[in-house]
Amino acid sequence: MKNQSYSPEFRAEAVKLVVEQGLSQEAAAKRLSIPKGRLGNWMAAVKRGGAVAVPGGRGVPELEAENAKLRKELAEVKLERSNGADQ
Template sequence: MRKQQRYTPEFRSEAVKLVLEQGLQQSVAAKRLSVPEGTLATWVAAVKSSTQPLPPGSRSAADVMAENAKLRKELAEARMERDILKKATAYFARESLHVTRS
């Protein structure tokens, strides 16, 4: 018979943060922490459905997911702008070579 493992609230909180805030898959996080995947899934589900007020400095899963979506959109726009600037720089570099050769 296996002895039931006890986890501290701090450990549980950090494990849930790996999944919700850092975007790690539950299976990967569970393996890294040597926690049964079902146990971690229970902790994550409890936090997602929790109606208890969050401690100061922490955010709800919905807030984190919304911020993540916003940041992904901003990153895509920044990459697009960077690519446009690269092409413009190459274009003007070619044009300046033609002007100086004349």
């Protein structure tokens, strides 16, 4: 059996079928004609930090950190606005 190489974009789209569209790993693998175990490996890599992400993309830990930073900034701006409206 030939060892097939898949582009990062293909891998990211395969993971999206499971994560965003709710397909089972088995159904997604069958739809894409890839081994279920290979898709499972890509899913595990994403859970560890987004190793399957599209080039230039960011992993889950990085996105979570950015999300926390943006929430904090938003809360500060809302507080500033509410204090400014009282004056």
